[in-house]
Amino acid sequence: MPEYDKRGKPEKPLPKQVISRPAAGLQTIIVSPVDNNDSDIYVSIGREIHRLFGFHIEIRSLLQDVNFAFDPNRNQYYSTAILEKLAGTLPSQAVKVIAITNVDLFIPILTHVYGEAQLAGKACIVSTFRLKEGLSPVNIPEKFEKRLVKEALHELGHTFNLRHCRDKSCIMHYCRSIWDVDRKSDQLCRYCKILLEDELKNLER
């Protein structure tokens, strides 16, 4: 298994599918691709999750598809239903799972969501569907990856009981537009960092 230095950079090259380190016992966060085959992007997401939350990362698809959540009237996928199924398939050594999907997600009261998380729960999901908005062909890969990583960290933050933060640069800030996502950093502010530490201590108890 590759070791990481303090800044979260791997000291040795990463294997393609599994990035992990013995930082928090045997507990793992699973990055679960649903319908996307771009494995490089999952490695990036896994690396960033590891940097922020410090758990082992495993890239492993827990759901083959999300067709069961499709709503023909809205032509969208019901994210809460996906989360329930996802949490039910979580292996015992895993603490959290984040699913990444290409489909457009919704919850019944809202027109759409970029992602959804079980607050202080096990599962969260991020959709790439609306993340390419406003990107020119030149900067698509780089900017898109940054957006996806930020949204993934944000949703995962909710599963660690973090709420929305008013600090515009904090990863837990709720962005009204995709441009705000571009503007915010990929870091937690000092408040959210402390609240995350509290939550991690609670998980250890």
Added chain:
Amino acid sequence: MLYTKILIVDDEPIMRESLAGWLERDGHYIDTSASGEDALKKLKETRYDILLVDIKMEGISGLDVLKRVKESDPDVAVVMITAYGSIATAIEAMKNGAYDYLLKPFDPDELGIIIEKILKDQAQLRENIYLKTQFKDRTRFESMIGQSRPMQEIFDLIMDVSPRNSTVLITGETGTGKELAAKAIHSNSARCEGPFVVVNCGAIPEHLMESELFGHQKGAFTDAKETKKGRLEISHGGTLFLDEIGEISMRMQIDLLRVLEDRVFYRVGGTQPLKSDFRVIAATNRNLEDAVKEGIFREDLYYRLNVISFEIPPLRERKEDIPLLAEHFLRRFTQETNKPIDRISRDAMDELMLYEWPGNVRELENAIERAVVVSKSRYIQPEDLPIFRPDCRISPLDNSLQEIEKAHIIRILEENAWNISKSAKILGIDRSTLYNKIKHYRLSKPA
């Protein structure tokens, strides 16, 4: 404020739950009701800041809920949720005082913007109310009065803790005089020459709190035209009184803890560490231990604050102080208004003694002020008092003798229109014994 209480009223479970889940991520406290009837029941028990109400529901409609809420508490913001076909009803709701309406399914941003705007307006309202009561309190309510045993114990405690430098946590219901107790501690301490600086954690909007407490450097944010000292700096050499500490946000809890630990802080936008020497007295009407258990108040901050703590008893538990307090307020308001009122009539005093005073000393003060204004005779009469009687639960009785005594007392009181003197005479006991019996059986004069 610690968190915003939102009630979602919708008869469609899926709508209710998806909205609740979404709003929870913003850190709000969310409650749900499946009907207008259930919502009205919940509103009797809890005060919500925002209501999100579906217009079309079986039974009591969303519009009816809105009307009832606006009658009882006009400051609650009600946002109507409507389907495409019922926009006309939504507009009618706006005419009836709804804050806004949302067409479902709505854009998440739309919802966020409305809630943000409501919170901003409500914070402004709270601040205005606070400033008004601060002014009122400063001008009139500056002395602590009480001859009851619980108050004598509080006075002894104040004298004991004043000379020390320890942090004090004062608890007690609204209107019991927590700030007066804090001022008394300050006045009797070695810091009495220093400032007594009040921070009302519940009244200052969260976005202003950081700058209020820590101050800011010129240019730290758009409105920071000049460098400003924060209340921590101003309280140097004196006492910092953190009122309504139970309402402070998680972020400020983190900052406060750090300051209380090392007394070092930075102005917003500043890089220079500042030191200030102040004693902290905090007050709350919340049960902080419960708040810690619920995870909304930091345990480490609670222990940092709870070095010495005491509770000021509610007025209903020290009714013997009522005549003294009432006479004190009567003297003050007759002087202020120049009205020739000599005293409070015996019947009016009976009314004061029978009332439960949920708003405590502050409510009594307001009641006497009103009575002085409306009174047309030399004595305050019962009808001059604005007090009303809340429903009172009767505790289960242990045995039949007590049951007979209670029933007899109720009968005599009712036959004599709750005239205490007459009833006591008929019962063959003195007035104070009758008061004790009324208190023991938790009897209350019907409205």
